[in-house]
Structures are given as structure tokens and as C-alpha cells.
Amino acid sequence: MTGKISFAEQVNLNFDKAVRFTDHDPRLLDQIRVCNFVCRFAFPVQKDDGSIEVVEAWRAEHSNHKLPTKGGIRFALDVNEDEVVALASLMSYKCAVVNVPFGGAKGGVRIDRRQYSKRELERITRRFTYELSRKNFIGPGIDVPAPDFGTGMKEMSWMADTYQSLHNNDLNALAAVTGKPVELGGIRGRDEATGLGVFYGVREACNNAEDMKPLGLDTGIEGKTVVVQGFGNVGFHAARFFSEAGAKVIAIAEYDGAITNPQGLDIAEVDEHRKQTKSIVDAPDSKNLPSKEAAIEMDCDILVPAALENVITDDNVDRIKARIVAEAANGPITASANQHLFDRSVLVIPDVYLNAGGVTVSYFEWLKDLSHVRFGRLEKRFEEFAYRRLLKGVENVTERRFSEDMLRVLSEGAEERDLVRSGLDETMATAYQEIRNKKCQIGGKADLRTACFIVAIDKIVLCYGDMGIFP
Numbered sequence: 001m002t003g004k005i006s007f008a009e010q011v012n013l014n015f016d017k018a019v020r021f022t023d024h025d026p027r028l029l030d031q032i033r034v035c036n037f038v039c040r041f042a043f044p045v046q047k048d049d050g051s052i053e054v055v056e057a058w059r060a061e062h063s064n065h066k067l068p069t070k071g072g073i074r075f076a077l078d079v080n081e082d083e084v085v086a087l088a089s090l091m092s093y094k095c096a097v098v099n100v101p102f103g104g105a106k107g108g109v110r111i112d113r114r115q116y117s118k119r120e121l122e123r124i125t126r127r128f129t130y131e132l133s134r135k136n137f138i139g140p141g142i143d144v145p146a147p148d149f150g151t152g153m154k155e156m157s158w159m160a161d162t163y164q165s166l167h168n169n170d171l172n173a174l175a176a177v178t179g180k181p182v183e184l185g186g187i188r189g190r191d192e193a194t195g196l197g198v199f200y201g202v203r204e205a206c207n208n209a210e211d212m213k214p215l216g217l218d219t220g221i222e223g224k225t226v227v228v229q230g231f232g233n234v235g236f237h238a239a240r241f242f243s244e245a246g247a248k249v250i251a252i253a254e255y256d257g258a259i260t261n262p263q264g265l266d267i268a269e270v271d272e273h274r275k276q277t278k279s280i281v282d283a284p285d286s287k288n289l290p291s292k293e294a295a296i297e298m299d300c301d302i303l304v305p306a307a308l309e310n311v312i313t314d315d316n317v318d319r320i321k322a323r324i325v326a327e328a329a330n331g332p333i334t335a336s337a338n339q340h341l342f343d344r345s346v347l348v349i350p351d352v353y354l355n356a357g358g359v360t361v362s363y364f365e366w367l368k369d370l371s372h373v374r375f376g377r378l379e380k381r382f383e384e385f386a387y388r389r390l391l392k393g394v395e396n397v398t399e400r401r402f403s404e405d406m407l408r409v410l411s412e413g414a415e416e417r418d419l420v421r422s423g424l425d426e427t428m429a430t431a432y433q434e435i436r437n438k439k440c441q442i443g444g445k446a447d448l449r450t451a452c453f454i455v456a457i458d459k460i461v462l463c464y465g466d467m468g469i470f471p
């Protein structure tokens, strides 16, 4: 809970705001808004010293209008039912915005992962998966978990392995979890997907001259100054892609401190330093900032909160100087702080669209696991031969010869990672145009977040209509 309004209430406030721009049946809207299922677990885990600890966990399935439901598993000490429900409902709207055919879900385990050994984390993850399976809250056609705050590939491989051993006659068992290592049915490009999606989404906005003009910014990413809060999976990859595209990442904040370099931090160096020292503080070619809060209040073009919810609140919103706030994390701006930013004409690119890269590539991974074939395996060589034939035709017409090196580069067929990036780029670009058009259609009263919710609600309503449940 934050102040008087809980996270789930904040999501519902956004829903209610959007509903005012629609004329759907209120009974149907009630059905869409409400969380369909929540399961609370409490299970024992043996620690390395032999003692037993009871761990609390939740899984919420917000909407079953499409199956399976889909959403990450979070390991954090402040996980609670309200947060899990809020994140599950955001997932339903997010999937609809980017046309991914899943309902929304979310899971959370209330632990501080830093307090546990690797073996203890494995026992917790496997036991949670076992409990999810017992309650029918996991399965390739039921509910498919993925990584989120505090979890990554390792946890997903334990989950997939546990599920597979419990369902060893299910040919599609590996499709019950996404975000797995490639060797265990994962897909190339899933680890970077959310950060890359954040980059693609911001790039779409920045390429729009009409949207940049009121912010006093030129189009394009190159030369823009960026501050990133949270240097985990999402924040690291987002920082990397911004930097590769010519933006200057001038500050990064982590839970234990923040660093800056007005000329732009070297993301690979900061990552290497963090791997060696377990902290970004004192990274080469950087200065430490007095506090982690100082970073997000810096003057910059793009602020990327990529840690947790409730980072920009009534307490600090007046000190936020960024022209664009790109919500890589879920729920980093409270509803009332969001209104302040809107009144000040700050462009907020909302979580419900911007961090959908993860679930989009999870969808590709799920499809790969169901089809049991790597993307590109069938067509790569075919494409290469076709391009070569085309290039030979060009040689014949122009009577000029390509070198073998040039032929090889020009005729290269797509690898799995290329196809994943292309699919993600297409998804983020198409969805951005859709939500931007909706915002323009409504006019000055709506921001991009409201436009996202309207687009999502319209699509879910259509889905219920097709089922014949509501006329």
C-alpha cells in the first residue's frame, strides 16, 4: 500500500478513467475489471542449516478471457496480495495492447533473495512450482509464469524442470514456463526483450516530430540524455540499447547508490564493475552521486524507472526534471503524480505498453515450445539461396561482380534472434501507432496511459462478445 491508495486501486483508477471514453455495457466492464482468481500459498522450506522456514507466496489470474494466462514471478520482501493482483491486471491490459493472446496473471514470493543461498532459492522455487501445479495454477494451456523482479533464467529453468517432472507425459510441458535458457526450450533474445522493447517504444515516440515539439526536443534518440533507475534485467538492457543508439546514459541508480558521467557512462564497463564488486558504486569513469534519489531528479531528456513501483510520488514529482518518463518498471508513477506530470506536459510512456517486450517475446518462446522447432530453422538456407539468385541476376544485368564477402553478407538469412527482434520491433511500433491514434482521437483530455486502457478494454470487450457471453 502507498499512502491512501493501493497499487491495485491505482490500476483500477486508470481503468475507470478510460471507461469514461467508452460506452460498453457496465456489467461487462465489471467483469473485465475484477481479478478472477487469487491463490495464497504458505509452504515450508528447509534452509541449509537444517532449520525450516515458512514462505508465503501468491499467484493471481486476473482475466481468463484468453488462455493461458501469463505473467512473471517476483521474489521480493514487500510482495503482497494487492501488488500481485495489480500486476496481474496490468498484464491483461498489456497483452491486449500488444496483441498477445493471453489473459493476465502474476506471482510473487515474499522473500529477500539476498538472504538465501543458491540451493535454498532452488528449493523455494521448486516447492512453489509444485504448489502451483497442485492447485492447477500452471500449465502450457492454463497459466504460464515468466521472470520478473528478483527472478531470471535460473529460476525459470528450475520451474520448467519441476513442472516437466510432474507432467512427464505432456509433450508440451516446457511451454508451461517462459524466460528459460535456450538449452531448456528458451528463445534467443528473451533475456534482453523487455529492455529492447523499452528502447523500441521510446524510439517510436522520439521519432514523432509532433510529439517532440511541445517538449522542446529534436526527433531521434541520438544525443538525448538518459537516466536509468534499476540496473537489473530491464534497466541494464535498456541502458545498453540507448547507449548503442547514440544516447548518453548520464546516470544510473541502484538500491545502494547512484553514479553519473555527463558525457555518458560506458554501460559494459559499469556492468563488468558490478559483476566484480556486486555494486555499481565507484564504477570506472563515473562519479558517485550523493544519493540514489539524486539520479532520478537530474535534468535529462528521458528518465527510465526500471526498478519497482511507486518511485515518482507526490513527494518528489515537483523535482522530476525529465521531459519524457519511460515506465520500464510496472507502476513507477502513482496516479496523482501522473496527473502532475500530465499538467506539466511531461510525456509519460506508460508501463502497460512500454514494458510489454517481455511478454511479447515470451509469446514467441511459447509458440516455439509448442511447435518444437527453432525459429528460422526451416527458412534460413532457403532465404540465402533466394537472395544469392537475386544478386546473381543483378550481376548479370549490371555486368558487375560482387566479392564473395559481399555476397555472403548480402545474402545472409535470418537467425532466431534476428526474427525475434524483428517481431518485437513490429509489435512495439504497431502498438505505439495504435495508442497514439487513440490519444489523438480523444484530444487533450487523455494521456497515452488512458489511450492504452481504452484500446485494451475495447479488445477484451470484443473477445467477450465473440464468446457470446455478453451481447
Ligand code: NAD
Residues within 6 Å of the ligand: 072, 147, 148, 149, 150, 151, 194, 229, 230, 231, 232, 233, 234, 235, 253, 254, 255, 256, 292, 306, 307, 308, 309, 328, 329, 330, 355, 356, 358, 359
Ligand atoms: P531485476 O530484479 O532484474 O532488477 C531490478 C533492479 O532494481 C535490481 O538490480 C535492484 O537492485 C534494483 N533496485 C531495487 N530497488 C531499487 C531502488 N530503490 N533504487 C534503484 N534500484 C533498485 O528486475 P527486472 O526484471 O529488471 O524488473 C524491473 C521492473 O521491470 C519490475 O517492475 C518488473 O515488474 C518490470 N518488468 C520486468 C520484466 C522482465 O521481463 N523481467 C517484464 C516486464 C516488466
